[in-house]
Every structure is written in C-alpha cells, then in structure tokens.
Amino acid sequence: xxxxxxxxxxxxxxxxxxxxxxxxxxxxxxxxxxxxxxxxxxxxxxxxxxxxxxxxxxxxxxxxxxxxxxxxxxxxxxxxxxxxxxxxxxxxxxxxxxxxxxxxxxxxxxxxxxxxxxxxxxxxxxxxxxxxxxxxxxxxxxxxxxxxxxxxxxxxxxxxxxxxxxxxxxxxxxxxxxxxxxxxxxxxxxxxxxxxxxxxxxxxxxxxxxxxxxxxxxxxxxxxxxxxxxxxxxxxxxxxxxxxxxxxxxxxxxxxxxxxxxxxxxxxxxxxxxxxxxxxxxxxxxxxxxxxxxxxxxxxxxxxxxxxxxxxxxxxxxxxxxxxxxxxxxxxxxxxxxxxx
Ligand code: TRP
Numbered sequence: 001x002x003x004x005x006x007x008x009x010x011x012x013x014x015x016x017x018x019x020x021x022x023x024x025x026x027x028x029x030x031x032x033x034x035x036x037x038x039x040x041x042x043x044x045x046x047x048x049x050x051x052x053x054x055x056x057x058x059x060x061x062x063x064x065x066x067x068x069x070x071x072x073x074x075x076x077x078x079x080x081x082x083x084x085x086x087x088x089x090x091x092x093x094x095x096x097x098x099x100x101x102x103x104x105x106x107x108x109x110x111x112x113x114x115x116x117x118x119x120x121x122x123x124x125x126x127x128x129x130x131x132x133x134x135x136x137x138x139x140x141x142x143x144x145x146x147x148x149x150x151x152x153x154x155x156x157x158x159x160x161x162x163x164x165x166x167x168x169x170x171x172x173x174x175x176x177x178x179x180x181x182x183x184x185x186x187x188x189x190x191x192x193x194x195x196x197x198x199x200x201x202x203x204x205x206x207x208x209x210x211x212x213x214x215x216x217x218x219x220x221x222x223x224x225x226x227x228x229x230x231x232x233x234x235x236x237x238x239x240x241x242x243x244x245x246x247x248x249x250x251x252x253x254x255x256x257x258x259x260x261x262x263x264x265x266x267x268x269x270x271x272x273x274x275x276x277x278x279x280x281x282x283x284x285x286x287x288x289x290x291x292x293x294x295x296x297x298x299x300x301x302x303x304x305x306x307x308x309x310x311x312x313x314x315x316x317x318x319x320x321x322x323x324x325x326x327x328x329x330x331x332x333x334x335x336x337x338x339x340x341x
Contacts, residue, residue, distance in 0.1 A: 014045070014046055014047040015046050015047065015153040015154055016046065016047045016048075016049065016150060016151065016152045016153050016154070016184075017042055017046040017047070017048045017049065017152060017153070017154045017155070017156065017189060018048075018049045018050075018051075018146065018147050018150050018152035018154075018155055018186070019035070019039060019048075019049075019050055019051075019155060019156050019157070020050065020051040020052065020053040020056075020093065020143075020146055021035070021036070021050075021052065021053060021074065021078070022052075022053045022054075022056050022057050022074075023052050023053075023054055023057055023067075023070040023071045023073070023074035023075075024057070024070065024074075024209060025066065025070045025073075025209075026209040026217075026219045026221075027074065027077055027219065027220045027221070028197075028207055028208070028209050028217045028218060028219055028220065029197055029207065029217070029218040029219070029220060029257070029289065029293075030196075030197035030198075030206065030207035030208070030217065031220070032081065032220050032296075033195040033197050033257070033260045033261070034158060034195055034196060034197055035156065035158060036078065036081045037081065037082075038156060039081075039083065039156065040081060040082035040083060040084075042156070042189075043082075043083070043084055043087040043088050044087065046154070048087070048088035048089070049088065049089045049090075049150050049152065049321070049324075050078065050083055050088055050089070050090045050091075051090070051091050051092065051093045051096075051146065051321075052071060052074045052075050052078070052091075052092045052093060053093050053143075053146070054067075054071050054092055054093050054094045055093045055094050055099060055100060055103075055142060056093070056139060056142060056143070057070075057071075058135065059124075059133065059135045059136040059139050060124075060128060060131070060136075061131060071092060072304070072307075072310060073304065075090075075092060075310060075313075075314055076300055076303040076304045076310055077220065077221070077296075077300050078090065079299070079303050079310075079313065080296045080297075080299035080300035080303055081220070081296055085313050085316065085317065089317055089320050089321055089324075090313070090314075090317045091314055091317030091318045091320075091321045092314050092317070092318065093146065095314065095315075095317075095318035095321075096318050096321045096322050096325060097322070098145075098149055098322060098325040098326055098328075098329045099142065099145050099146055099149065099325070100142075100145075101329055102145035102148065102149055102325075102328070102329050102332065103138070103141050103142040103144075103145040105145075105332060105333070105336070106141040106144050106145050106148070106171055106175075107138050107141045109171055109174055109175055109178075110138070110140070110141045110144075110167070110171055114167060114170070115137055115138060115140060115141075115167075117163075118140055118163055118164065118167070119163060120139075120160065120163070120164070121136060121137055121139070121140075124136055125137075139164075140164045140167045140168070141171065143161075143164050143165075143168060144164075144167065144168035144171045144172070147165075147168050147186050148168065148171070148172055148183040148184070148186070148328065149324070149325035149328045149329065150321075150324055150325060150328070151183065151184040151328060152184065152186050153184060153186060153187065154186065154187055154188070154189040155168075155186050155187070155188060155189055156188075156189035157188060157189075162188065165186065165188055168186060169185050169186060169187075172184070172185045172186070173185055175332070179332075179335035179336070180335065182328075182331055182332050182335055183328070183332075195256055195257065195259070195260035196256070197253070197256070197257060197260075198249065198253040198256075199211060199216040199217065200215060200216050200217070200218070200230055200231070200233070200234040200235065200250075200253070201213050201215055201216040201233075201234075201235050202216065202235065203235060203249035203250045203252070203253045204249050215229075215230050215233050217230075218230050218231075218289065220293055220296060220297075221293075221297060221300065222293075224290045224293075224294075227286055227289055227290050227293065228283070228286040228287075228290065230286075231254075231282050231283070231285050231286030231289065232279075232282050232283065232286065234250060234253075234254060234282055234285075235250045236248075236250040236251055236254075236278050236282075237249075237250060237251060239251075240277070240278065242255070242269075242270055242273040242274065242276060242278070242281050243255075243270045244266055244270070251278075251281075254281065254282065254285050255269050255270065257285055257289065258284070258285045258288055261288045261289055261291075261292040262288055
C-alpha cells in the first residue's frame, strides 16, 4: 500500500484494526466463516493490518520444511480469501523485527501471575506436557506487542483470544501509567460477529483442526468430494426435523453454516427444507459450502504457483509494517530511558 493512501487514511482517522492468524497448516471452514471472511469485509471501513503470526507458531515444535510451506501457504490462502494488499497492510510477523523486540520489553511489564492465569497456557501446557517452554508462557506479551506496535484501536478476536486481548489492554495501561501515553489501549472488535462453526462430529465443540477425527472439520482447501463426504457424515439427531432446537446441535450447526454461506436467515432455510430428509439437507449444505470455497481454491492455486508475486506482496507488507512499528518501538524505548541510537 502506498504511503499516500496510508496518510490519507490517517487524516480521515479511520479506526485501525489489527489481527493475525497462525500458520497452522490447515485453515478450517470455522476459521474462514468465523474470522477471515469478516477481516475481508472490514477492509473498506477500517485501516486494517493483518499478519501471519509465525513467531507465535514455534511455541509448539515445528518441522522446518513443513513450517516453511505452511507460512507461505497461509499467506497465499489469506490473499485468496480476499485480503487485498492495496487496501490493507499484510505481512509475515517474523519479517518485522520490532515484534520480537517489543515483546521482550513487554515481558518485563507483564507479571508471572497474570500469565499463569491464562487459560490457553493451562490447556496447552497440559496438552504438550513434554514441552512447556517459556515461549508458550510469554506468548501473550508477543501478542500484545503485535497489537500495540501499530496503535490498533480494535482487534477482532474469537472467544479463545479474549483473555489475551484483555491482558494486552492491561499491559498497555500499565505502561502508559508509568511513562505517559505511549500505546493505544485496544478494544475488542464487536461487530457483525462471524459464524461459530461447530465440529461436524461433536457439535457441542468448536470446529478445530486439532480434532483427532478428521471428519469433524472441513478445511478451506479440502477437495469438493472430501467436503461432501464430511457433510454427509455429519452427526445429527433422531428427531428428523430441520429446525433450530434444543438438543439439535448438529442440525443447528448445519443451519448456521448454510446461513453463513448463502446469506439466508435460519427461518428461510428451515422453511425451504421443511419436510425434507436430513440426507438431502446435508447434501445441500455440502454443495453450498463447495460453491463458497471454489473461487478461494482457484485463487489459491494461482497464487501458490506464483512465488514472485507472493514475495513481492509480503516484502511490501513487511517494509511498511516496519516503518510504522519502529516509530512505536522507538517511542517506548525512549520513555524507558534507553540511549538513542
Ligand atoms: N494468538 C492468535 C491465535 O492463535 C493469533 C495472533 C497473534 C493474534 N497475534 C495476534 C490475534 C494479535 C489478534 C491480535 O489465534
């Protein structure tokens, strides 16, 4: 994005949004409908900054070859989903050294007790009991650095990241309290919330690619036949009525997904499928999802082949991100008392 555009945006005082996603190897339909699709829609009304959070990803062990591939694929897939580098700043976190630097500083303004209370840390340290590394523990201060470096006003996050955002706010307020206003205190973005997509196999749980049962989730890059197979196997109930209801978590989820991809309300959907069987409905949802994913998959196939284009985009993103974030880092360091370079 050109300097002019950014400057105009600054004078118009569009609110700034920051968000990031980890390059996990699989971006699910849940990630897409719950978060990414909304990022794309925010691009016209906000000054958006997005990143592939690859520094966060090494809190669990990564295989170098696969990791490298996952980072590039995550970048390409986000472009394919509609992140537009003419409208938004979009970069790879590890390319912008200010993130690791501010994270260190913020670590010294974050209390052991606060980090110990993070539910994600408690969960992950149980799951990866053989590798409870310090990075896993201090991960929220890196996330705070991501957000605070850009003076973001708003951060769209899911339920699972709320506590980390709250901590980012506390760190910002603490630092501002000690040294005077340095960081914008970010608010959670509460807009048109994305769909909460549940597991297709156990619909009281959120759809997650870490589910042992691969039929529980659909990946944005799953082949059409795989998508269809997973929807056909989706768990429902014995009630045989297509409507929203208590104890009908599977059907509620399918109606929610159908509504998210077609834009129809759940009332319209239940009216349309009234009297039809679950089999027909599952096929219809599968087809609708396949159609939603088709253009994304086509764009992804095009981008991932064009390494030069991807490189050009992420370089441009990193260059701009460094410029903005360096200002904040310098300001924070000066306040602490570091000698200017
Ligand atoms: N921690 C987030 C996740 O795992 C990803 C992330 C990193 C992020 N930095 C961020 C999200 C800053 C919002 C803002 O989903």
